[in-house]
Amino acid sequence: MKLTTFLAGAAVALGLATGAVADGHEKTKVGFVYVGPIGDGGWTYEHNKGRLAVEEALGDKVETVYVENVAEGPDAERVMTQMALDGADLIFTTSFGYMDATINVAQKFPNVKFEHATGYKRAENVSTYSARFYEGRAIQGHIAGKMTESNIIGYIASYPIPEVIRGINSAYIHAAKVNPDVEFKIIWVYTWFDPAKEADAAKALIEQGADVVLQHTDSTAPQAAAQEAGNVMTFGQASDMAQYAPFPRVSSIIDDWAPYYIARTQAVIDGTWESMDTWDGIGPGMVAIGEISDAVPADVKEEALAMKAAIADGSYHPFTGPLKKQDGSDWLADGEVADDGTLAGMNFYVEGITGEIPQ
Amino acid sequence: MDLGAINPILLIAALMSAATPILLAATGELVVERSGVLNLGVEGMMIVGAICGFAIAVETGSPMIGFVAAAVGGAALSLLFALLTQVALANQVASGLALTLFGLGLSALLGQSYVGVKPPRMGDVDFGLLADIPVLGPILFSHDPVLYIGVLLVAAVWATLKLTRLGLILRAVGENHDAAHALGYKVVRIRTLAIMFGGALAGMGGAYISLIRVPQWTEGMTAGVGWIALALVVFASWKPWRVLLGAYLFGGITQLQLNLQGAGVAIPVEYLAMSPYIITIVVLVILSADRSAAPGSLGRTFHASN
Numbered sequence: 001m002k003l004t005t006f007l008a009g010a011a012v013a014l015g016l017a018t019g020a021v022a023d024g025h026e027k028t029k030v031g032f033v034y035v036g037p038i039g040d041g042g043w044t045y046e047h048n049k050g051r052l053a054v055e056e057a058l059g060d061k062v063e064t065v066y067v068e069n070v071a072e073g074p075d076a077e078r079v080m081t082q083m084a085l086d087g088a089d090l091i092f093t094t095s096f097g098y099m100d101a102t103i104n105v106a107q108k109f110p111n112v113k114f115e116h117a118t119g120y121k122r123a124e125n126v127s128t129y130s131a132r133f134y135e136g137r138a139i140q141g142h143i144a145g146k147m148t149e150s151n152i153i154g155y156i157a158s159y160p161i162p163e164v165i166r167g168i169n170s171a172y173i174h175a176a177k178v179n180p181d182v183e184f185k186i187i188w189v190y191t192w193f194d195p196a197k198e199a200d201a202a203k204a205l206i207e208q209g210a211d212v213v214l215q216h217t218d219s220t221a222p223q224a225a226a227q228e229a230g231n232v233m234t235f236g237q238a239s240d241m242a243q244y245a246p247f248p249r250v251s252s253i254i255d256d257w258a259p260y261y262i263a264r265t266q267a268v269i270d271g272t273w274e275s276m277d278t279w280d281g282i283g284p285g286m287v288a289i290g291e292i293s294d295a296v297p298a299d300v301k302e303e304a305l306a307m308k309a310a311i312a313d314g315s316y317h318p319f320t321g322p323l324k325k326q327d328g329s330d331w332l333a334d335g336e337v338a339d340d341g342t343l344a345g346m347n348f349y350v351e352g353i354t355g356e357i358p359q
Numbered sequence: 360m361d362l363g364a365i366n367p368i369l370l371i372a373a374l375m376s377a378a379t380p381i382l383l384a385a386t387g388e389l390v391v392e393r394s395g396v397l398n399l400g401v402e403g404m405m406i407v408g409a410i411c412g413f414a415i416a417v418e419t420g421s422p423m424i425g426f427v428a429a430a431v432g433g434a435a436l437s438l439l440f441a442l443l444t445q446v447a448l449a450n451q452v453a454s455g456l457a458l459t460l461f462g463l464g465l466s467a468l469l470g471q472s473y474v475g476v477k478p479p480r481m482g483d484v485d486f487g488l489l490a491d492i493p494v495l496g497p498i499l500f501s502h503d504p505v506l507y508i509g510v511l512l513v514a515a516v517w518a519t520l521k522l523t524r525l526g527l528i529l530r531a532v533g534e535n536h537d538a539a540h541a542l543g544y545k546v547v548r549i550r551t552l553a554i555m556f557g558g559a560l561a562g563m564g565g566a567y568i569s570l571i572r573v574p575q576w577t578e579g580m581t582a583g584v585g586w587i588a589l590a591l592v593v594f595a596s597w598k599p600w601r602v603l604l605g606a607y608l609f610g611g612i613t614q615l616q617l618n619l620q621g622a623g624v625a626i627p628v629e630y631l632a633m634s635p636y637i638i639t640i641v642v643l644v645i646l647s648a649d650r651s652a653a654p655g656s657l658g659r660t661f662h663a664s665n
Contacts, residue, residue, distance in 0.1 A: 037467060037578030039474050069463075069579055154621070160628075187620045188628045194582040197613075199573045200377060204617040207369050220475070224575045227477075243475035358628040 028269050030054060030261075031088035032066040033079055035095035035218075036193035042218035043192065043238040043255070044068065047094045047117075050257030057262045061269055072097025080105040084112045090268045092261065093117065095192065096161055102126060113273050115264060118163050120344055122275055129260060132281030133163065134170035134343070135311045136253035137214075138318035139289055139304050140235045143251060144212040145175030145182050146300045147233055154205030155186045156198060156215040156222055160358045162346040164216050169350045170318045171214055174307075176352050184353055185210055195221035206232055223249055233295070240290040251304070252290030260286065279340065282312045319343065324351035365618045371498045371611075375506060376572060378610025380405070380564040380581075382509045384588035385595070385602045386516055387560025393520065393597055394553035395533035395656035399455025400440055401561050402585025403462020408433040408562025409569035410466040413576045414473055416566075422481035426505060426566050433562020434555040436462055441551040448660050463579060473576040481505070481571055503571055505563065510603070512560070517599040529553060533654035536661040546661050561585065594643035596651035601643060609639045 032051050036044040051064050067079050076098045090113045093102045099119035106114045106126045118130040144153050175182045187201045198217045202225035212233045215222045226232040226248035236252025267273040280286035292301045310316035321332030326349040391398050411432030416425025440458050443449040486500040520526035531539045536546045595601035616631040
């Protein structure tokens with residue numbers, strides 16, 4: 001008897017909660033799920049900057065909540081469900097590994113809007129968004145290829161997903177273009193955020209002769225390792241990481257989520273939100289290139305900036321043929337440009353990279 | 360494949376450094392568990408030690424004072440655990456988990472103004488001519504002092520547990536707290552001191568990550584090392600030298616697998632990534648085929664009225 005009363009009460013409470021969403025309560029509540037801590041200095045730090053920008057731009061109209069350090073997997077589903085139950089109207093899930101969890105929770109809460117970063121599964125109430133980080137990687141690759149003296153470039157990779165593979169390919173293509181002798185050493189660390197492991201990977205690469213280290217992990221630990229080694233160059237990842245400028249950090253890829261987050265929150269407030277797929281790059285400003293420091297010679301810097309301008313105005317695409325796959329088979333003919341579908345699902349290395357992608 | 364790219368001397372030197380945080384934390388936890396207390400808060404004490412050590416090292420400019428502060432910080436946090444489990448008689452598992460969560464949050468709060476700051480560098484011990492010996496020099500005589508302290512602590516803990524009266528009392532409390540109490544030993548006091556010792560070592564282990572291995576402060580930077588240390592104590596059958604072996608094995612294979620990847624060895628990366636865990640567990644399980652068992656009173660609450 002008591003149990004049924006309790007359940008009935010809970011049902012009423014739930015009804016009230018969802019009812020409040022339906023008739024538009026005063027503040028629009030926006031939730032953010034983060035894979036690392038907001039102080040990681042990289043990926044999550046930039047997403048949180050986007051959240052703060054939403055608060056600043058929309059003021060009293062919004063309320064934001066966030067949960068940091070959410071593991072990819074069942075835990076993520078629990079956190080999202082709790083956010084939705086607490087009355088969130090829009091939830092940004094900011095890591096690739098949240099993809100299935102986002103879809104599952106979205107099915108249970110048709111009135112809540114979800115935005116999943118870097119994934120490819122969409123639904124009525126689930127949008128996806130990502131940035132064309134590979135455009136920035138092309139510029140990094142160019143600088144790295146020009147600057148390396150040992151001709152060994154180290155690459156700290158996180159998980160073997162298309163986004164990471166795209167970055168490796170883009171960097172390699174542009175490094176090899178200016179320096180045919182260049183070799184990529186790739187270490188998969190299977191984590192987005194583990195400073196000690198990232199530092200170890202950076203040190204292992206440096207010990208094996210790399211004098212440029214690129215990272216696709218979120219912390220600044222590889223920068224610190226390079227700084228200690230003394231003559232190793234790095235690039236800021238996801239955030240500017242300017243505290244390591246002008247050397248070892250000579251430039252960076254900066255993710256700027258703020259305009260997107262503000263626009264999407266505004267769309268929810270206006271009732272114009274629709275499920276869509278956004279993939280913006282340097283042109284629209286979602287990817288920014290951090291200042292190229294004086295450690296890079298002026299002519300290399302000029303070339304890099306020219307490439308940035310060409311990518312921004314659309315006259316150059318980082319994946320332009322002729323390009324072959326690693327196994328030697330043809331991929332893009334001369335002048336042909338990769339289509340977004342292939343890029344989104346990229347699961348192969350281009351010709352010249354040694355090693356295999358973990359499957 | 361290019362195995363020649365791996366320098367075995369640098370690899371061994373790197374593994375000793377990589378293993379030290381686990382070694383310190385696990386040695387501390389070993390003493391705690393030998394006294395009959397299960398403290399699952401190692402991760403929390405490590406991360407608090409990491410930020411205490413980092414902050415004090417930055418403020419004073421001395422990494423050594425930083426390590427002292429890390430030990431004090433870890434011990435202070437462990438006092439909270441001692442208060443909950445030894446005075447308030449709370450459940451040890453729940454209290455330990457709470458300590459980890461609390462430590463992660465507290466360290467993030469304390470560390471807010473230290474993100475992106477560069478800590479003072481801890482110099483290596485100067486062994487003079489010894490460091491110039493080929494092969495042995497770079498492996499044995501080119502490290503920071505804390506690494507040697509870690510190994511010495513293992514020896515000290517082993518000797519204390521095995522050879523001294525103090526060790527005998529500690530083990531008695533851990534094996535059967537009622538009997539120890541009947542003999543007139545202060546169970547709660549001894550356990551509290553053991554918990555603080557464990558906290559201090561965990562704190563130093565955390566500071567080793569933030570001051571020497573990475574070196575910088577980032578939230579959540581211990582990233583699970585405390586849990587590995589906890590597991591290591593169990594797989595090492597609560598024996599100090601096996602903890603040393605396990606920590607070096609784990610650190611060594613972690614370093615080796617990263618190097619093998621960099622050298623492009625044709626073993627699938629997934630196997631390489633799991634190898635440190637599997638090999639460490641297998642070796643230690645084989646070693647513990649003798650009859651070593653957990654301390655008899657491990658995890659049980661003690662009250663003098665029982």
